[in-house]
Amino acid sequence: MGAMIRTTCNTCGQVDLHPEGIKLIRGAQVVTYKFICPKCGRTQHKMTDDTIVGLLLTAGVDWEKTQEEIRAETLPIFHPEDPDLSSPTLTYDDLSKLHEELEEL
Numbered sequence: 001m002g003a004m005i006r007t008t009c010n011t012c013g014q015v016d017l018h019p020e021g022i023k024l025i026r027g028a029q030v031v032t033y034k035f036i037c038p039k040c041g042r043t044q045h046k047m048t049d050d051t052i053v054g055l056l057l058t059a060g061v062d063w064e065k066t067q068e069e070i071r072a073e074t075l076p077i078f079h080p081e082d083p084d085l086s087s088p089t090l091t092y093d094d095l096s097k098l099h100e101e102l103e104e105l
């Protein structure tokens with residue numbers, strides 16, 4: 001199942017987690033990580049530094065997607081005349097541009 005990561009819950013103290021149970025979060029100025037305590041079920045947020053980020057990434061912890069990253073993911077465009085969906089994808093930027101153009105009408 002992989003490496004176990006030891007951290008602390010503000011309520012329960014020391015806990016061990018699998019990498020899948022932790023997410024790194026990019027902030028404007030800092031990086032934090034979050035997890036749900038396996039003992040009390042509370043979500044914990046912890047400040048971290050570059051060294052810990054490197055260790056967590058090496059252990060298999062993933063970054064949490066930001067709202068911008070989620071919006072930037074592409075969606076397939078459905079064209080009835082093109083059922084194999086090989087057409088270009090519609091991006092968040094495409095939708096944003098369309099929205100701006102519609103507001104100008």
